[in-house]
Amino acid sequence: MPLSRQHFPSNFLWGTATASFQIEGAAHEDGRLPSIWDTFCAEPGRISDGSNGDVACDHYHRWEQDLDLIQSLGLSAYRFSIAWPRIIPTGTGAINEAGLDFYDRLVDGLIARGIQPHVTLYHWDLPQTLQDRGGWENRDTAYAFADYAAVVAARLGDRVKSYATFNEPWCVSILSNEIGHHAPGKQDRKAALAVAHHLHLAHGLALSRLRALNLTSQLGIVLNLTPAYPATDNEADRTAATLADGKGNRWFLDPILKGQYPHDIWEHYGAEVLPNVLPGDLELASQPIDFLGVNYYSRAFVSAGGKTLPEGTEYTDMGWEVYPEGLRDLLVRLHRDYQLPDLYITENGAAYPDVVSEDGQVHDGERTQYLQRHFQSALDAVQAGVPLKGYFVWSLLDNFEWAFGYSKRFGIVHVDYATQKRTVKDSALWLRDFLRVPTPA
Ligand SMILES: OC[C@H]1NNC[C@@H](O)[C@@H]1O
Numbered sequence: 001m002p003l004s005r006q007h008f009p010s011n012f013l014w015g016t017a018t019a020s021f022q023i024e025g026a027a028h029e030d031g032r033l034p035s036i037w038d039t040f041c042a043e044p045g046r047i048s049d050g051s052n053g054d055v056a057c058d059h060y061h062r063w064e065q066d067l068d069l070i071q072s073l074g075l076s077a078y079r080f081s082i083a084w085p086r087i088i089p090t091g092t093g094a095i096n097e098a099g100l101d102f103y104d105r106l107v108d109g110l111i112a113r114g115i116q117p118h119v120t121l122y123h124w125d126l127p128q129t130l131q132d133r134g135g136w137e138n139r140d141t142a143y144a145f146a147d148y149a150a151v152v153a154a155r156l157g158d159r160v161k162s163y164a165t166f167n168e169p170w171c172v173s174i175l176s177n178e179i180g181h182h183a184p185g186k187q188d189r190k191a192a193l194a195v196a197h198h199l200h201l202a203h204g205l206a207l208s209r210l211r212a213l214n215l216t217s218q219l220g221i222v223l224n225l226t227p228a229y230p231a232t233d234n235e236a237d238r239t240a241a242t243l244a245d246g247k248g249n250r251w252f253l254d255p256i257l258k259g260q261y262p263h264d265i266w267e268h269y270g271a272e273v274l275p276n277v278l279p280g281d282l283e284l285a286s287q288p289i290d291f292l293g294v295n296y297y298s299r300a301f302v303s304a305g306g307k308t309l310p311e312g313t314e315y316t317d318m319g320w321e322v323y324p325e326g327l328r329d330l331l332v333r334l335h336r337d338y339q340l341p342d343l344y345i346t347e348n349g350a351a352y353p354d355v356v357s358e359d360g361q362v363h364d365g366e367r368t369q370y371l372q373r374h375f376q377s378a379l380d381a382v383q384a385g386v387p388l389k390g391y392f393v394w395s396l397l398d399n400f401e402w403a404f405g406y407s408k409r410f411g412i413v414h415v416d417y418a419t420q421k422r423t424v425k426d427s428a429l430w431l432r433d434f435l436r437v438p439t440p441a
Helices: 036-041 059-072 097-112 140-159 169-179 189-211 235-257 263-269 281-285 325-337 365-383 426-435
Strands: 013-017 077-081 116-122 162-167 218-224 228-230 291-295 300-302 342-348 388-394 413-416 421-424
Touching: 013 116, 013 342, 059 097, 059 421, 077 388, 097 116, 097 140, 116 140, 140 162, 140 189, 162 169, 162 189, 162 291, 169 189, 169 218, 169 235, 189 218, 189 235, 189 281, 218 235, 218 342, 228 235, 235 263, 235 281, 235 300, 291 325, 325 342, 325 365, 342 365, 365 388, 365 426
Parallel strands: 013 077, 013 388, 077 116, 116 162, 162 218, 218 291, 228 300, 291 342, 342 388
Antiparallel strands: 413 421
16 A cells, blocks of 8 residues: 555644745835845845845735645645744834734634644744844843743744744754854854854743743744764764764754753864853753654765765755655654654755646656655654654745745745746645545445
């Protein structure tokens, strides 16, 4: 019998995901003020196609049509992020009711369609005014985030099934402040590690504020995790893979789940760049969470000697190896090494150079294959005893793919940015059929 949802636990949650800056547009509407990504897009050369989030998928105006699309596919959950610059446009202080009203309508629209709302409180669009005061390098921003989180949760309440504090702290800290490919585009390891620590602190501060609201919503965080595989079994490759795993995964998993930074990486970094950890910070950061979101795309193939993947390896349009087995391996390892809450795959998906064919359809067979193989890997993890409770496809819509602009398409629904026409791709039609449970004869 081909893979079907009936192979999964009957209460396994199937959803799709987006993020505010990537789809909303309406960048200057209803009180929103600039985020660091508006600023970053305006810096020449930062975005490969020179685009920005001013219009994006115009979801701010088309959200009802987009929720209808989610419902038509039979998905029962939708993960989206709240734009801090809509809620408290200057980062601290005055609340913008029009911003809260938009998400209020969105949440009610989801519930009316039988779709569970799952909120990410921060998916990278920091108010620029806070960046002007040091951004996440400034410890004060962690406290501002907790205030913002409390405002959102007080308004949306437990209509929202889960609140994740952050999406991908590794991207917010390392990719954005050490590597420099994302906003604010710094290349400073000390700054990056200070940012990472303040995110861990902010996560803890916000958890405390949300717990105090006595919501029934699950509270957690979303980490992008990339399992590292040594290219060979030699010592140099295995050491390099352990380092990659420590810097990319354990530096974020351990403070949240174990209340400590990994010792080997702490020593590796050295005193000049290490963050200033104050007493109580890690106790706050490692408060119990109800769920851990895992964003998985591929593995890291680590070679100290420059060995590359073999001929015939499959890649997505992002140049990421298609490696479904890595999802199972990752989840089984998490289950082995950590005391886990419920796990959700909060993002998994692929970019391919999709086009609308003569017949008006988008025949994205590679994406259907990718999803099928990763669903199977998720099922393997469930059958291995991993407490995996759900899976969100990234993404509902083609959207603004950060430094790649609109040149990479991750959606199961195609967006023609000139007309804003949505076209359900073949992969979404397959997903709809996969989710359809045959009615008993
Ligand atoms: O690169 C694909 C996705 N990865 N995780 C964060 C999202 O914002 C990205 O679009």
